[in-house]
Amino acid sequence: MRQKPWVGLLMSSGPMIVMIVFIGLPIVLAVAYSLGDVLGLNRAIAAVAQHQVIVKHGLTLKVYRDLWANAGIRADIGATLWVTVVAVAVVLVIAYAVSLYLRFNHNRLAKVLSAIYLIPLFIPVVIASYALVTFWNAGGFVDALMAHLGSQGFPGLSYTLTGVVIAQVWVNLPFAILMLSSGLTAVPDSLIEASRDVGSTFLRSIVRIVLPLNILPTVIVLTFTGIGILGSFTIPYLMGPTAPQMLGVATTTYYQAFNEPQQAQALAVLTFVLAAGIGVIYVWANVQANRREGIS
């Protein structure tokens, strides 16, 4: 078949142009603005913003330095990382437990479970967050349940970072289980049976055979969930405490309530850098997987 390079170019140019105009250019502008450049397309936003750092020539890191000097922002960054790490870890543990159960059991419970775990996928995050706030709040369902069991004074987990973690886990579980169980299904029974034949325990065959073959889905869950939680807004806005805030909420607050778009964009750039850090893990895992399969 004769190659026509222009066909491919034409086909990819549409999405490419969209990417450049609506994603690439705004990123470049935002980064430039956060570094003190208020000319060109940044002029309109700079005309109404408060507390800007403006440089006539060159660029400056002053916006970032000032943000870092703010103890509240440092607490926000800490809270964001804590929620992300803890929530991802909990998601991974629960998702693996459920997926392994579904992989090796075909009883009625497994059938019910495989239908139930998908439910959060079909409930909008806003609705779910409100429900979880009421459910976990003082005076809510959990509180009432504990009072019935004789334990008074449940403080309520709504409006705490723990509450944010609970909500994040709830929302992110379906995707994680979906991903992991499809990965586990791809592990051939014959391999597991072979390892059991030579006398390895069930746990040992899981750790030595199943998990290593399921690395790529695990990394996908890890990175996609991580990036999603890192940049989340709705859950921490509704479920989280007044302070510290997660970066998504802090960014919006700086932009809307403080009228400081430059600082908001600097926070957005920071979130982007953190997400890119997670992205690197994903790319690395893909490269490894491809290399193993002989595609390079």
Added chain:
Amino acid sequence: MMRRKAMVWGAGILIAGGALGVGPILPVMAASQPVTTITLYDSGDVNIENMWQNYMIPLFEKEHPTIKVHLIYSTSGASNTDIYDRIAAAEAAHKNSGIDIIGSSIAPEAAEAHLLEPVSPKVIPNVTKVSPSFLKAVNDEAVPYRGSSVVLAYNSEFVKSPPKTLMGLLHWIKTHPGKFTYNTPSSGGSGAGFVQEVVNYYVPKKDEPIFETEYKPALESTWKKGLSVLKSLTPYIYRDGFYPNGNVAVLQLLANSSIWMAPVWSDMSTSYKKEHLLPPSIKLTQLTPPMNGGPAYVGIVKNSPHLKQDNIFVNWLLTPAAQTIVVNEVDGYPGVEYKYAPPKAKQVFGSIAGDSSPYWDAQFSTDLNAKWQATVAG
């Protein structure tokens, strides 16, 4: 090969569809029909959205069949910054932003920056019915059409003698731990009103008017005392210092008796009482010095292509018909002076009407939001 061909065609159809789809919409709107559509932007809670959509606009359109009003409404002011940027950018380019009339907190801000058309009795005759001081505050570029103020709500079932002064309130908060809160100042005006009240109390009297009319960031050092007083309240606030997001969240806490006292908007809380969303035991009172309040403005954006219709609409908002909607449906203070207002207005609001401190300048307010988040919430 087949698949690739199909994909090329698919992409082509998509691109062509996109190009065609956008095109024809614009000329249709500009077609020479007798009906003119004007675009109104406003923000706030759902009570105001309801006022526009179910009362004001239908009645206006019925009385003026050649004018249609297109409402763009942003709950809790989430789009205020975007819309303001858009208007400012359009004005800088001497173009129209697509928005003819703006309400919300950006209206006075835009008036201050001379982004709005001057209002004079010549084009808006009813403007003579509003208090001249309200017009002066916005360079005669916007019209006050309704008002409200932040008042203190308390549950009379638990609170027999509510505090009358700010000092009395602060003392009450400390002697009743967990029974008071206010929403974060950045998420709603009632919380902002309380924060401003406390901060203002410790500001030198000579500086007070500056916060209302000018913007001098150096003066913000005088906020320190007030902010530290607010910080000292944290352990006595509901759930050891939880500040909910939004005016409504506070009303809900009042309704289920989680808290017994809170700053609330006069109009929202009156409506809530009427609709039984707040129990009858919730009463309203005002402090000395009073918490802030004042008019809500609408203004006509410069370069609007429909000036004639805009003027008709803004003028209509000050007619008895529209002012009755303000008083009856959203329990707002009338925008016109009381002698022109529906007689019911005075008796509904009784002791809380007309007694309020002026709002601060928008830029000072946003700075106060930021300082509160950094010192009180953190």
